[in-house]
Amino acid sequence: MTSPGSHTPHEARALFRGGLRTPTAGWCTGRTQANLIAVPRDYAYHVLLFAQRNPKSCPVLDVTEPGATATPMFDGDLRTDLPAYRVYVDGEAAGEVDDVRAAWRDDLVAFLIGCSFTFEDALLAAGVPIRHVELGRNVPMYRTTIPCRDAGPLGGPLVVSMRPVAPDLVATAVRVTSRYPAVHGAPVHVGDPAALGITDLDRPDFGDPVDLRPGEVPVFWACGVTPQAAVMASRPPLAICHAPGHMAITDARDTDLVVP
Amino acid sequence: MTSPGSHTPHEARALFRGGLRTPTAGWCTGRTQANLIAVPRDYAYHVLLFAQRNPKSCPVLDVTEPGATATPMFDGDLRTDLPAYRVYVDGEAAGEVDDVRAAWRDDLVAFLIGCSFTFEDALLAAGVPIRHVELGRNVPMYRTTIPCRDAGPLGGPLVVSMRPVAPDLVATAVRVTSRYPAVHGAPVHVGDPAALGITDLDRPDFGDPVDLRPGEVPVFWACGVTPQAAVMASRPPLAICHAPGHMAITDARDTDLVVP
Structure with missing residues (x-):
């Protein structure tokens, strides 16, 4: 069996899309993992400002155009290619799901936030x-x-x-x-x-x-679950997030993020 | 005469409020200087996202609440306490002014962006x-x-x-x-x-x-004039900016910004 660390991001995303549900620690050695939070466009300013004001917990790596399901650093489908999700309606999530296509909307803006x-x-x-x-x-x-x-x-x-x-x-x-x-x-x-x-x-x-x-x-x-805890506390109408520990595996390389 | 470098931010802002118009290089030794761009709340997401996507030129230091004229790091009045301003209407500024109280609006969000x-x-x-x-x-x-x-x-x-x-x-x-x-x-x-x-x-x-x-x-x-050049190129309805080189002198200390 191939070890999780040796998968490419493309392979890992295909496995998750196919139904594999697993925490992603140790997966895809050398590739950057990210937290996901997607909110309606009219709420996106609050999320981006929250991230700016709390940079230690919410370092923004990438932001989608409204409705887009990929970003320059994530060449997959944000609605299916994470191992598990939580869909928060008014701050409450009814369990975890494998696929959020049914809940996705054209006005959603998705934020990828750095993961430890x-x-x-x-x-x-x-x-x-x-x-x-x-x-x-x-x-x-x-x-x-x-x-x-x-x-x-x-x-x-x-x-x-x-x-x-x-x-x-x-x-x-x-x-x-x-x-x-x-x-x-x-x-x-x-x-x-x-x-x-x-x-x-x-x-x-x-x-x-x-x-x-x-x-x-x-x-x-x-931890990048911080914005998700803010969603639970603040109850916006809709937020689609990764299930904690079940991250978006991006195409970016860790070495691109390191500072001297 | 007191040298510009020895002024406190409070003193410098009072001088600028009183009409002194000068570039601020060399002023208030050890205090952080900042670029200003204020835009209507419904345009603020674009400015914040532009900054996120261009962090080298647009490092955001602070963001006001809509209509506010001070921030935690700038204990003055953003409408009067910079040496000079440019007010851009549809991307065009009619010269530089000392005071922007007449142009200010309650829905403006002001961004302070790091200055070299x-x-x-x-x-x-x-x-x-x-x-x-x-x-x-x-x-x-x-x-x-x-x-x-x-x-x-x-x-x-x-x-x-x-x-x-x-x-x-x-x-x-x-x-x-x-x-x-x-x-x-x-x-x-x-x-x-x-x-x-x-x-x-x-x-x-x-x-x-x-x-x-x-x-x-x-x-x-x-350079933090980059968002101002974007205003000139993109022509939003209103943007109030510092005159290049005539910065907001904040109360923050340079030593708080240094990384090891």
Whole structure:
């Protein structure tokens, strides 16, 4: 069997379009993964301004023309080529689906927002293990009590992803990820989850729990599910998003995003 | 007489509000300077998307609420506290004015966009002289033949600023400015102006010419007049901008913008 990491973005998107539903951590080594949020054109300014005001959690990689289902960096169909989606109507999603063609509208503007899965290859190359990839699970993600800066009607809490890191590798993890600001960059928080308002690491708000071994430090990165949490809090009429951890795999290369 | 560099932003804005009209290079050492473009709310999405698609020339520092005349980083009045303005109606500006209160509207959204004057203190500290400051002139700015990426109806050419740099200081100039991506960062071009479609350095499209001495290399940075050139090319109904080189002096500190 071909390993997930060795698939091309084209192959991965075809598998997802064909019905495969899986978190995408570890898929398509070297290719940039992205969060999806599509909203009606008359709401798009709020999303773009929310991203501008919260760049750490919402680094915008690409924006479609209204109604378009591809972008220069995603040569596929945004309605079918992600492994799973959530369709939010008035801030509520009724479960996760494989295909959002029925819900798509001609006035939707889709935003691709950087995802921290992108820098996991660089972490592995630097000798920092990724627990959720080792376990074949989705990354654990948590709503924090840190508010984002509002944009008009759109506001909500910062969402973070967490990776356990051995004490002698925390500096490496910070150093490596700080070179990828377009996919959340350096951690927002290292250590004590309570300071973020997270009461139980074993109960993530999105994704799967992973074990924190003795001595390991929980390291938190800003997460592209943040706009999705804002949708839940702010209840716009319609928002079509990826299911957390089930990302858009783009054609862009991680190396194009790195800063010196 | 107090030197321009030693003024606080509050003092500088009061002088400009009182009628002083001067380019702001060299003013308020250590404080961030910004380009202004204010457009009606129903056009604001295009400006914000244009900035997202052209981040090198249009790094957004702050965005007002509709009708607001201050921002968290500019504790003044955007309608009076810049040294000079241009009011574009259908893409045409009838000269430059000191005060735009008469043209302001309650539905205007104002964007503050990073300005390369901000990194000039860091260049000076690194031993790179700034010719236009030495001469007491405005920086020379040029329309290039490099197109920006369009955003809906808004498109136009990249505009650049130029500073002559001695050959042994070009690397320093690149290194220093690359640490300030929020104010245009590293140069977009070093050397031959013709490659940018610039035919005569002595005839800038905005600002004043400066002499290029024997052996000096013209170094070009992306310029925040770019959205203003897009306004001229795309002719939205209304856009209120700073006069090139006559910037909004914000309360933000340059040191807050630097990246490691």
